[in-house]
Amino acid sequence: xxxxxxxxxxxxxxxxxxxxxxxxxxxxxxxxxxxxxxxxxxxxxxxxxxxxxxxxxxxxxxxxxxxxxxxxxxxxxxxxxxxxxxxxxxxxxxxxxxxxxxxxxxxxxxxxxxxxxxxxxxxxxxxxxxxxxxxxxxxxxxxxxxxxxxxxxxxxxxxxxxxxxxxxxxxxxxxxxxxxxxxxxxxxxxx
Amino acid sequence: xxxxxxxxxxxxxxxxxxxxxxxxxxxxxxxxxxxxxxxxxxxxxxxxxxxxxxxxxxxxxxxxxxxxxxxxxxxxxxxxxxxxxxxxxxxxxxxxxxxxxxxxxxxxxxxxxxxxxxxxxxxxxxxxxxxxxxxxxxxxxxxxxxxxxxxxxxxxxxxxxxxxxxxxxxxxxxxxxxxxxxxxxxxxxxx
DNA sequence: CGCCGAGTTGAACTGAATCAAGAAACGTGG
DNA sequence: CCACGTTTCTTGATTCAGTTCAACTCGGCG
Numbered sequence: 001x002x003x004x005x006x007x008x009x010x011x012x013x014x015x016x017x018x019x020x021x022x023x024x025x026x027x028x029x030x031x032x033x034x035x036x037x038x039x040x041x042x043x044x045x046x047x048x049x050x051x052x053x054x055x056x057x058x059x060x061x062x063x064x065x066x067x068x069x070x071x072x073x074x075x076x077x078x079x080x081x082x083x084x085x086x087x088x089x090x091x092x093x094x095x096x097x098x099x100x101x102x103x104x105x106x107x108x109x110x111x112x113x114x115x116x117x118x119x120x121x122x123x124x125x126x127x128x129x130x131x132x133x134x135x136x137x138x139x140x141x142x143x144x145x146x147x148x149x150x151x152x153x154x155x156x157x158x159x160x161x162x163x164x165x166x167x168x169x170x171x172x173x174x175x176x177x178x179x180x181x182x183x184x185x186x187x188x189x190x191x
Numbered sequence: 192x193x194x195x196x197x198x199x200x201x202x203x204x205x206x207x208x209x210x211x212x213x214x215x216x217x218x219x220x221x222x223x224x225x226x227x228x229x230x231x232x233x234x235x236x237x238x239x240x241x242x243x244x245x246x247x248x249x250x251x252x253x254x255x256x257x258x259x260x261x262x263x264x265x266x267x268x269x270x271x272x273x274x275x276x277x278x279x280x281x282x283x284x285x286x287x288x289x290x291x292x293x294x295x296x297x298x299x300x301x302x303x304x305x306x307x308x309x310x311x312x313x314x315x316x317x318x319x320x321x322x323x324x325x326x327x328x329x330x331x332x333x334x335x336x337x338x339x340x341x342x343x344x345x346x347x348x349x350x351x352x353x354x355x356x357x358x359x360x361x362x363x364x365x366x367x368x369x370x371x372x373x374x375x376x377x378x379x380x381x382x
Numbered sequence: 383c384g385c386c387g388a389g390t391t392g393a394a395c396t397g398a399a400t401c402a403a404g405a406a407a408c409g410t411g412g
Numbered sequence: 413c414c415a416c417g418t419t420t421c422t423t424g425a426t427t428c429a430g431t432t433c434a435a436c437t438c439g440g441c442g
Binding site: 357358359369370373374376377 | 387388389390391
C-alpha cells in the first residue's frame with residue numbers, strides 16, 4: 001500500500017533513516033479537483049505528485065488533435081520527466097481526470113536529496129531504468145501487435161481503465177482513432 | 192569524439208579523477224567480427240560494450256519472425272538493460288552487423304563503481320533518464336505518424352542507416368513489413 | 383556459370399482512417 | 413426532478429494504408 005513517497009521509493013530500494021526523514025520533510029499533501037491542469041503546455045513543471053487517489057493524463061497536440069502520452073493512477077507519480085529534468089518549457093499538458101488526493105514534492109528539493117544522499121540517487125537511477133523498460137515494452141507492443149493487441153496490452157497494465165477514462169484518451173494513447181477502438185471493443189464483447 | 196568510456200560518460204556529467212581512473216581500469220578494448228553474437232536468446236548479458244567503430248542490433252522473435260528492437264552505432268553502448276539490470280535470461284539476441292572495435296566493461300565491475308562513487312551513480316541516473324526520453328520519443332512517433340513518418344523519424348536519428356543495415360531490420364524496427372518499406376522508399380525516390 | 387540473399391513489384395485482401403449520422407450518457411439551469 | 417444541450421460513443425459507407433503471397437530482378441560470390 002503506497003501512502004507516502006517513502007513507501008513509493010521503497011519499491012526500488014531502501015533508504016537510510018536520515019534520507020527517509022528528509023523525504024517526508026519535503027512532502028506536502030494536497031487535494032485537487034478533476035479537470036485541474038497541473039501543467040499547461042508552454043510552462044515548466046516544478047513539482048512531482050504522488051497519487052493517493054484519483055487519476056491524470058498527460059497529452060500533447062498533433063495536427064490539432066490531443067494525443068495522450070501517459071496515464072497516471074493510484075500509487076504512481078505524475079511528472080513530465082523531460083520538462084522537470086531539463087527545466088525547459090513543456091509541450092505537454094497534464095490534466096487531472098478525477099478529484100485527486102496527492103502528495104506534492106518540489107523537484108528542486110528532491111534534487112538536493114539526490115546530491116545529499118547517495119542511496120537516494122541510487123533509487124533514482126533504478127526508478128529511471130524501470131521507466132525506460134516500461135516505455136520499451138510499449139514500443140514492442142507497437143512492433144508486434146495490431147491495434148487490438150495494443151488495446152489488450154494496455155488492459156493488462158490498467159484493467160479498470162475503461163471505467164475511468166474516456167475512449168478518445170485511450171485510443172490516442174494506443175495510436176488508433178476513437179472510432180476504431182469502439183469497433184474493436186464491440187467485436188470483443190460479441191463472442 | 193567518443194573513444195573511451197570516460198568520454199562517453201562525460202556527455203552526462205563530470206566524474207572525479209578517482210572515479211575516472213577506475214572506469215579506465217575496468218575497460219577492456221576488443222575487436223569482434225561482423226555477425227558475431229554478443230548475446231544469445233536465453234543467456235544473460237554480463238558486459239556492456241562501447242562501440243568505437245561498427246554497428247550492432249538487438250532482436251527478438253515474434254510469431255517466428257525477427258523483430259529488431261534496437262540499433263547500436265559508433266559512440267553508443269551495446270546493452271540489454273533488462274537482462275543486465277535484472278540478471279535474468281534475455282529474450283533478445285544481440286548481433287554485430289559489421290566488424291566492430293569495442294570497449295568492454297563487465298557490469299559487475301560497473302556496479303561496484305556505482306556503489307563506490309556517488310558521482311558515478313548520478314551519471315548513471317542521468318543516462319537512464321536519457322534512455323527513457325529517447326524511448327518515449329519513439330512511442331510518440333508511433334502515436335502520431337504513419338509508417339512513412341516513422342521511417343523519416345528514424346532517418347533523422349540515423350541518417351546513414353540505409354547504407355549499413357538491411358531493409359528487413361529497419362522495417363521490423365519501425366513496425367512495418369519489409370515489402371511496405373520498400374514501397375515507401377520507392378515513392379520517395381520518385382518525386 | 384549458377385546459386386543465393388536482398389530488394390522490387392504486382393494483385394488480392396485485411397486493418398484502419400475518414401466522414402457522417404444517430405444513440406446514449408451527462409451536467410446544468412430552471 | 414425534468415428538459416435541454418453538449419459531450420461521448422456507436423454504427424455504416426467509403427477510401428486509404430499496410431499485409432500477404434508470389435514472381436521477378438539484381439549483385440555478389442563460389
